[in-house]
Amino acid sequence: MTIDLGLTHIALPVLDVERSIEFYSTYARMQAIHRRVDTESGVAVVWLCDGTRPFAIVLIQTDSVHPTLSPFAHLGVGCESRESMDALCDRARHEGILLQGPQNSGPPVGYWAFLRDPDGHTLELSYGQEIGLTVEKTKSFQAERSQPPH
Template sequence: MTDIGLTHIALPVSNLERSIKFYSTYAKMRVVHRRIDAETGVAVVWLSDHTRPFVIVLIQTDSVHPILSPLAHLGVGCPSREDIDILCEKARIEGVLLEPPKDSGYPIGYWAFLQDPDGHTLELSYGQEIGHTVENAY
Protein backbone atom coordinates (compact mmCIF):
# COMPACT_ATOMS: atom_id res chain seq x y z
CA MET A 1 0.00 0.00 0.00
CA THR A 2 1.35 3.41 -0.95
CA ASP A 3 1.19 6.18 1.64
CA ILE A 4 -0.75 9.25 0.58
CA GLY A 5 -1.15 12.46 2.56
CA LEU A 6 0.54 13.53 5.78
CA THR A 7 2.29 10.46 7.23
CA HIS A 8 4.82 11.70 9.77
CA ILE A 9 6.71 14.46 11.47
CA ALA A 10 10.40 14.01 12.27
CA LEU A 11 11.96 15.41 15.43
CA PRO A 12 15.60 15.50 16.40
CA VAL A 13 16.13 14.17 19.94
CA SER A 14 19.17 13.96 22.18
CA ASN A 15 18.09 10.79 24.01
CA LEU A 16 15.80 8.31 22.26
CA GLU A 17 14.76 6.37 25.35
CA ARG A 18 13.86 9.52 27.29
CA SER A 19 11.79 10.80 24.36
CA ILE A 20 10.08 7.42 23.88
CA LYS A 21 9.09 7.48 27.57
CA PHE A 22 7.72 11.05 27.26
CA TYR A 23 5.56 10.32 24.19
CA SER A 24 4.44 6.97 25.62
CA THR A 25 3.33 8.66 28.83
CA TYR A 26 1.73 11.83 27.49
CA ALA A 27 0.59 10.88 23.96
CA LYS A 28 -0.05 7.13 24.42
CA MET A 29 2.35 6.38 21.56
CA ARG A 30 4.32 3.16 21.14
CA VAL A 31 7.37 2.16 19.11
CA VAL A 32 6.35 0.60 15.80
CA HIS A 33 9.77 0.71 14.12
CA ARG A 34 13.36 0.97 15.34
CA ARG A 35 16.58 0.91 13.36
CA ILE A 36 20.11 2.16 12.98
CA ASP A 37 20.23 3.96 9.66
CA ALA A 38 22.59 1.98 7.42
CA GLU A 39 23.92 5.07 5.66
CA THR A 40 24.46 7.41 8.63
CA GLY A 41 24.64 5.07 11.64
CA VAL A 42 22.00 7.21 13.37
CA ALA A 43 19.34 5.60 15.60
CA VAL A 44 15.77 6.17 14.39
CA VAL A 45 12.44 5.29 16.02
CA TRP A 46 8.88 5.60 14.75
CA LEU A 47 6.08 6.12 17.31
CA SER A 48 2.37 5.64 16.68
CA ASP A 49 -0.82 5.88 18.73
CA HIS A 50 -2.41 3.34 16.33
CA THR A 51 -5.40 5.62 15.61
CA ARG A 52 -4.35 6.49 12.04
CA PRO A 53 -1.40 5.84 9.71
CA PHE A 54 0.77 8.61 11.17
CA VAL A 55 4.04 8.43 13.11
CA ILE A 56 6.43 10.69 14.93
CA VAL A 57 9.94 9.89 13.74
CA LEU A 58 12.54 10.42 16.44
CA ILE A 59 16.09 10.86 15.14
CA GLN A 60 19.00 10.67 17.57
CA THR A 61 21.28 13.71 17.25
CA ASP A 62 24.13 15.18 19.26
CA SER A 63 22.41 18.54 19.73
CA VAL A 64 18.84 19.71 19.36
CA HIS A 65 17.61 23.19 18.53
CA PRO A 66 13.86 22.85 19.14
CA ILE A 67 11.64 24.53 16.63
CA LEU A 68 8.38 23.07 17.90
CA SER A 69 7.88 25.44 20.76
CA PRO A 70 4.84 27.56 21.44
CA LEU A 71 3.07 28.25 19.27
CA ALA A 72 4.48 25.56 16.98
CA HIS A 73 3.48 22.23 18.57
CA LEU A 74 2.24 18.69 18.16
CA GLY A 75 -1.39 18.26 19.17
CA VAL A 76 -2.90 15.17 20.79
CA GLY A 77 -6.62 14.77 21.40
CA CYS A 78 -7.50 13.24 24.77
CA PRO A 79 -10.69 11.34 25.70
CA SER A 80 -11.70 13.75 28.50
CA ARG A 81 -10.85 16.87 30.47
CA GLU A 82 -10.10 14.60 33.43
CA ASP A 83 -7.44 12.76 31.42
CA ILE A 84 -5.78 16.09 30.63
CA ASP A 85 -5.91 17.10 34.30
CA ILE A 86 -4.29 13.81 35.39
CA LEU A 87 -1.54 14.06 32.75
CA CYS A 88 -0.92 17.73 33.58
CA GLU A 89 -0.53 16.98 37.29
CA LYS A 90 2.04 14.31 36.38
CA ALA A 91 3.73 16.78 34.00
CA ARG A 92 3.80 19.46 36.74
CA ILE A 93 5.46 17.02 39.14
CA GLU A 94 7.99 16.01 36.45
CA GLY A 95 8.69 19.66 35.57
CA VAL A 96 7.45 19.46 31.98
CA LEU A 97 4.19 21.45 32.23
CA LEU A 98 4.54 24.64 30.17
CA GLU A 99 0.97 25.92 30.28
CA PRO A 100 -1.65 24.49 32.66
CA PRO A 101 -5.08 23.40 31.38
CA LYS A 102 -7.28 26.17 30.09
CA ASP A 103 -10.75 26.19 28.54
CA SER A 104 -10.69 28.48 25.51
CA GLY A 105 -14.18 27.57 24.30
CA TYR A 106 -15.09 26.38 20.83
CA PRO A 107 -13.21 25.58 18.58
CA ILE A 108 -10.06 25.47 20.73
CA GLY A 109 -11.50 23.53 23.66
CA TYR A 110 -9.71 22.49 26.82
CA TRP A 111 -5.96 22.38 26.34
CA ALA A 112 -2.50 22.45 27.93
CA PHE A 113 1.11 22.64 26.73
CA LEU A 114 3.87 20.26 27.84
CA GLN A 115 7.56 20.32 26.97
CA ASP A 116 9.28 17.18 25.73
CA PRO A 117 12.83 16.34 26.86
CA ASP A 118 14.36 18.38 24.01
CA GLY A 119 12.15 21.46 24.28
CA HIS A 120 9.53 20.59 21.64
CA THR A 121 5.95 21.41 22.65
CA LEU A 122 3.13 18.88 22.95
CA GLU A 123 -0.44 20.12 23.26
CA LEU A 124 -3.01 17.96 25.03
CA SER A 125 -6.58 18.89 24.08
CA TYR A 126 -10.20 17.91 24.48
CA GLY A 127 -13.11 19.25 22.45
CA GLN A 128 -11.37 20.60 19.36
CA GLU A 129 -13.46 18.41 17.03
CA ILE A 130 -10.81 18.30 14.31
CA GLY A 131 -11.97 14.89 13.04
CA HIS A 132 -15.58 16.09 12.86
CA THR A 133 -14.54 19.29 11.08
CA VAL A 134 -12.47 17.39 8.49
CA GLU A 135 -15.30 14.88 7.85
CA ASN A 136 -17.79 17.67 7.26
CA ALA A 137 -15.49 19.66 4.98
CA TYR A 138 -16.20 17.34 2.04
Protein backbone atom coordinates in the same frame (compact mmCIF):
# COMPACT_ATOMS: atom_id res chain seq x y z
CA MET B 1 0.41 -2.69 -2.33
CA THR B 2 -0.81 0.52 -0.68
CA ILE B 3 1.26 3.67 -0.90
CA ASP B 4 1.34 6.51 1.58
CA LEU B 5 -0.66 9.59 0.60
CA GLY B 6 -1.05 12.87 2.43
CA LEU B 7 0.62 13.89 5.66
CA THR B 8 2.30 10.75 7.06
CA HIS B 9 4.78 11.91 9.71
CA ILE B 10 6.78 14.61 11.39
CA ALA B 11 10.47 14.07 12.15
CA LEU B 12 11.94 15.41 15.38
CA PRO B 13 15.61 15.53 16.35
CA VAL B 14 16.15 14.12 19.85
CA LEU B 15 19.13 13.61 22.14
CA ASP B 16 17.93 10.31 23.64
CA VAL B 17 15.36 8.22 21.75
CA GLU B 18 14.53 6.07 24.80
CA ARG B 19 13.71 9.12 26.91
CA SER B 20 11.54 10.51 24.09
CA ILE B 21 9.77 7.17 23.63
CA GLU B 22 8.92 7.21 27.34
CA PHE B 23 7.59 10.79 27.14
CA TYR B 24 5.38 10.19 24.07
CA SER B 25 4.21 6.86 25.46
CA THR B 26 3.11 8.57 28.69
CA TYR B 27 1.64 11.79 27.34
CA ALA B 28 0.44 10.83 23.84
CA ARG B 29 -0.22 7.07 24.17
CA MET B 30 2.24 6.37 21.37
CA GLN B 31 4.41 3.32 20.98
CA ALA B 32 7.38 2.38 18.84
CA ILE B 33 6.27 0.68 15.63
CA HIS B 34 9.69 0.74 13.91
CA ARG B 35 13.28 0.94 15.15
CA ARG B 36 16.55 0.91 13.31
CA VAL B 37 20.07 2.23 13.30
CA ASP B 38 20.78 3.84 9.95
CA THR B 39 23.53 1.78 8.32
CA GLU B 40 25.29 4.75 6.74
CA SER B 41 25.17 7.29 9.58
CA GLY B 42 24.85 5.03 12.63
CA VAL B 43 21.95 7.20 13.83
CA ALA B 44 19.08 5.65 15.80
CA VAL B 45 15.65 6.18 14.21
CA VAL B 46 12.31 5.30 15.82
CA TRP B 47 8.78 5.68 14.49
CA LEU B 48 6.02 6.28 17.08
CA CYS B 49 2.29 5.88 16.43
CA ASP B 50 -0.87 5.99 18.54
CA GLY B 51 -2.73 3.62 16.20
CA THR B 52 -5.65 5.98 15.60
CA ARG B 53 -4.55 7.03 12.11
CA PRO B 54 -1.67 6.41 9.67
CA PHE B 55 0.59 9.09 11.14
CA ALA B 56 3.91 8.78 12.98
CA ILE B 57 6.42 10.86 14.85
CA VAL B 58 9.87 9.96 13.60
CA LEU B 59 12.53 10.39 16.28
CA ILE B 60 16.06 10.89 14.96
CA GLN B 61 18.81 10.79 17.56
CA THR B 62 21.31 13.63 17.12
CA ASP B 63 24.16 15.19 19.07
CA SER B 64 22.35 18.52 19.50
CA VAL B 65 18.78 19.74 19.27
CA HIS B 66 17.45 23.20 18.51
CA PRO B 67 13.73 22.84 19.34
CA THR B 68 11.66 23.64 16.29
CA LEU B 69 8.27 23.01 17.87
CA SER B 70 8.18 25.80 20.42
CA PRO B 71 6.51 27.78 21.83
CA PHE B 72 3.38 27.91 19.64
CA ALA B 73 4.50 25.45 16.97
CA HIS B 74 3.40 22.15 18.50
CA LEU B 75 2.11 18.62 18.11
CA GLY B 76 -1.49 18.23 19.28
CA VAL B 77 -2.97 15.17 20.96
CA GLY B 78 -6.64 14.73 21.83
CA CYS B 79 -7.40 13.20 25.24
CA GLU B 80 -10.39 10.99 26.06
CA SER B 81 -11.70 13.21 28.88
CA ARG B 82 -10.99 16.35 30.86
CA GLU B 83 -10.22 14.18 33.86
CA SER B 84 -7.58 12.15 32.02
CA MET B 85 -6.07 15.35 30.65
CA ASP B 86 -6.03 16.92 34.14
CA ALA B 87 -4.23 13.81 35.48
CA LEU B 88 -1.58 14.10 32.74
CA CYS B 89 -1.20 17.83 33.44
CA ASP B 90 -0.77 17.12 37.17
CA ARG B 91 1.95 14.60 36.32
CA ALA B 92 3.61 17.07 33.93
CA ARG B 93 3.46 19.81 36.59
CA HIS B 94 5.10 17.45 39.09
CA GLU B 95 7.81 16.58 36.52
CA GLY B 96 8.41 20.28 35.77
CA ILE B 97 7.39 20.03 32.10
CA LEU B 98 3.99 21.78 32.11
CA LEU B 99 4.44 24.95 30.05
CA GLN B 100 0.88 26.32 30.09
CA GLY B 101 -2.57 25.30 31.08
CA PRO B 102 -4.91 23.71 31.31
CA GLN B 103 -7.23 26.35 29.90
CA ASN B 104 -10.72 26.25 28.42
CA SER B 105 -10.95 28.35 25.26
CA GLY B 106 -14.41 27.08 24.23
CA PRO B 107 -15.30 25.79 20.77
CA PRO B 108 -13.54 25.06 18.47
CA VAL B 109 -10.31 25.12 20.54
CA GLY B 110 -11.60 23.37 23.65
CA TYR B 111 -9.68 22.56 26.82
CA TRP B 112 -5.92 22.51 26.28
CA ALA B 113 -2.46 22.64 27.84
CA PHE B 114 1.15 22.80 26.60
CA LEU B 115 3.91 20.44 27.77
CA ARG B 116 7.65 20.41 27.01
CA ASP B 117 9.11 17.15 25.70
CA PRO B 118 12.64 16.07 26.75
CA ASP B 119 14.21 18.09 23.90
CA GLY B 120 12.16 21.27 24.31
CA HIS B 121 9.55 20.57 21.62
CA THR B 122 5.97 21.50 22.58
CA LEU B 123 3.16 18.96 22.90
CA GLU B 124 -0.42 20.17 23.27
CA LEU B 125 -2.92 18.04 25.15
CA SER B 126 -6.55 18.86 24.42
CA TYR B 127 -10.09 17.77 25.04
CA GLY B 128 -13.02 18.98 22.97
CA GLN B 129 -11.15 20.42 20.02
CA GLU B 130 -13.16 20.15 16.84
CA ILE B 131 -10.42 19.24 14.35
CA GLY B 132 -11.52 15.61 13.95
CA LEU B 133 -15.19 16.61 13.68
CA THR B 134 -14.36 19.25 11.08
CA VAL B 135 -12.35 16.76 9.01
CA GLU B 136 -15.22 14.24 9.10
CA LYS B 137 -17.79 16.90 8.14
CA THR B 138 -15.58 18.02 5.26
CA LYS B 139 -15.11 14.43 4.05
CA SER B 140 -18.88 13.79 4.20
CA PHE B 141 -19.61 17.02 2.33
CA GLN B 142 -17.04 16.20 -0.35
CA ALA B 143 -18.42 12.67 -0.72
CA GLU B 144 -21.97 14.03 -1.16
CA ARG B 145 -20.79 16.49 -3.82
CA SER B 146 -18.99 13.77 -5.76
CA GLN B 147 -22.10 11.53 -6.04
CA PRO B 148 -23.82 11.62 -9.43
CA PRO B 149 -27.35 13.11 -9.39
CA HIS B 150 -30.18 10.56 -9.14
